[in-house]
Amino acid sequence: MGKPNDLVQGTLDLLILRTVSREPQHGWAIAKRIQQVSGDVLQVQQGSLYPALHRLEQKKWIKSKWAETETGRQAKFYLLTTAGKAQLEKEAANWSRLSAAINLVLETE
Amino acid sequence: MLWLEGLRLRWQSLFGRDPAAQELNREIQFHLEQQISANLALDMSPTEARAAAMRVFGNSTVVKEETRETWGWTWLEQLVQDLQFAGRQLRKTPGFTATAVLTRALGIGANTAIFTLVDAVMMRNLPATDPKTLVRIGDNSDCCVNRGDVDSGDYALFSTEIYERLKKYAPEFEELAAMQAGFAWRPVVARRDGSRENARSVMGEFVSGNYFQTFGLQPTAGRLFSDSDDAKGAPMVAVMSHAAWESNYSGSASVVGSTLLINTKAVTVVGIAPEGFSGDRLSAMPPELYLPIETMSVISSASYIHDPNVSWLYLIGRVKPATQLRPLQEKLGVMVKEWLKETAIFSNEPDKNLPEKTHVVLTHEPDRGRIGHRDSSGVPMRSICKQPAF
Numbered sequence: 001m002g003k004p005n006d007l008v009q010g011t012l013d014l015l016i017l018r019t020v021s022r023e024p025q026h027g028w029a030i031a032k033r034i035q036q037v038s039g040d041v042l043q044v045q046q047g048s049l050y051p052a053l054h055r056l057e058q059k060k061w062i063k064s065k066w067a068e069t070e071t072g073r074q075a076k077f078y079l080l081t082t083a084g085k086a087q088l089e090k091e092a093a094n095w096s097r098l099s100a101a102i103n104l105v106l107e108t109e
Numbered sequence: 110m111l112w113l114e115g116l117r118l119r120w121q122s123l124f125g126r127d128p129a130a131q132e133l134n135r136e137i138q139f140h141l142e143q144q145i146s147a148n149l150a151l152d153m154s155p156t157e158a159r160a161a162a163m164r165v166f167g168n169s170t171v172v173k174e175e176t177r178e179t180w181g182w183t184w185l186e187q188l189v190q191d192l193q194f195a196g197r198q199l200r201k202t203p204g205f206t207a208t209a210v211l212t213r214a215l216g217i218g219a220n221t222a223i224f225t226l227v228d229a230v231m232m233r234n235l236p237a238t239d240p241k242t243l244v245r246i247g248d249n250s251d252c253c254v255n256r257g258d259v260d261s262g263d264y265a266l267f268s269t270e271i272y273e274r275l276k277k278y279a280p281e282f283e284e285l286a287a288m289q290a291g292f293a294w295r296p297v298v299a300r301r302d303g304s305r306e307n308a309r310s311v312m313g314e315f316v317s318g319n320y321f322q323t324f325g326l327q328p329t330a331g332r333l334f335s336d337s338d339d340a341k342g343a344p345m346v347a348v349m350s351h352a353a354w355e356s357n358y359s360g361s362a363s364v365v366g367s368t369l370l371i372n373t374k375a376v377t378v379v380g381i382a383p384e385g386f387s388g389d390r391l392s393a394m395p396p397e398l399y400l401p402i403e404t405m406s407v408i409s410s411a412s413y414i415h416d417p418n419v420s421w422l423y424l425i426g427r428v429k430p431a432t433q434l435r436p437l438q439e440k441l442g443v444m445v446k447e448w449l450k451e452t453a454i455f456s457n458e459p460d461k462n463l464p465e466k467t468h469v470v471l472t473h474e475p476d477r478g479r480i481g482h483r484d485s486s487g488v489p490m491r492s493i494c495k496q497p498a499f
Contacts, residue, residue: 029143046166047167050137076135
């Protein structure tokens with residue numbers, strides 16, 4: 001099973017950007033959602049998640065705010081910035097190109 | 110577990126007060142609690158749920174540290190930690206610490222004191238106009254009244270006759286002033302005429318009439334010397350230093366024009382030198398009175414002031430703009446050598462020749478550096494000129 005550490009460098013950033021692009025999410029929900037959507041294949045370790053979140057925030061691709069969860073708890077929510085949206089598009093395009101290229105190599109007899 | 114509590118407090122002192130770190134703690138705490146409630150929903154016991162959550166999360170300290178590293182100022186925390194470690198080590202060894210601190214303190218104190226002195230004595234220029242164009246002919250402290258030649262061949266002490274000939278034949282100098290080399294060994298006794306003050310032995314320096322003009326100085330009160338004060342038969346006059354005027358006469362205006370009895374001779378104080386001017390050289394006892402050279406034979410009963418065989422004057426001149434010092438130095442050296450040959454001590458002894466090395470050195474450092482001692486390029490003149498050029 002692919003641990004985030006094994007992922008291609010930068011792929012975790014792409015996953016996080018994609019996950020918070022739909023709606024503001026807190027760290028736990030981001031990890032949970034990546035796991036669910038990927039059919040339990042991708043499990044994001046906390047040891048990678050929080051450094052990545054703070055790094056993305058430093059780069060101003062995401063921003064954070066404290067808000068209440070559905071259960072009334074205070075949590076730190078992350079949401080995509082305009083710069084982050086551009087970055088997401090760029091990285092998504094890169095990923096498509098890369099995976100298509102790898103597929104081509106694998107499928108060619 | 111007192112030490113544990115202490116450890117916790119110290120930990121907090123480094124990270125606890127930092128709002129960003131607290132926020133990170135809260136964020137991670139929230140994550141753990143979410144994980145625990147998720148585990149509870151899977152019918153785990155509370156203890157199990159907690160343990161499982163911790164297991165999944167891993168080492169939260171490492172996570173926090175790695176996250177903080179992304180903030181980009183871990184180096185500061187490490188510096189704080191290093192400093193605290195150093196502090197603890199020092200506290201463990203008070204004897205060593207005290208020695209080290211004292212050594213540093215003494216070192217810093219001594220440095221400060223020495224620099225203050227050097228700054229006061231060497232770095233600050235005389236209150237003279239454009240000190241860069243002032244040069245002294247001669248670079249040593251030969252003193253005070255000499256006859257004959259100098260073994261080293263390096264001349265700094267001159268006769269009145271040579272001074273006057275240099276003034277005439279070295280047009281490179283806008284002004285060339287002469288001053289008594291050994292005034293410190295020949296104090297004068299002064300008392301204000303008509304007052305009941307005691308006579309005091311004070312430093313009095315005999316100088317040429319253009320002395321103050323050469324330095325470009327303006328009087329605090331009254332006037333300074335002119336060439337006519339330094340002429341034979343002129344009325345005897347004196348200029349008082351600002352420091353002496355302040356300390357002996359409280360800066361009283363009545364001093365100017367009053368009469369001093371100097372070595373019992375009546376001398377009129379015509380003016381006060383500018384504040385901060387403490388003579389042409391570095392001296393522990395700067396002159397209180399300046400007197401014209403011509404009056405020296407009367408005031409100090411000096412028989413030698415016009416004796417061509419006696420050297421007793423230092424010379425400081427102001428060169429004209431754009432004067433090349435090295436050619437001037439060579440020219441002056443040749444002139445001095447020729448004129449020395451004419452003096453009795455050599456002309457009466459045909460066998461005795463002036464050594465070939467006879468020369469003068471131009472310097473911006475009159476008798477151990479008081480006048481601005483750097484040329485325009487910032488290189489000490491001494492290092493340029495102090496070469497056996499002759």
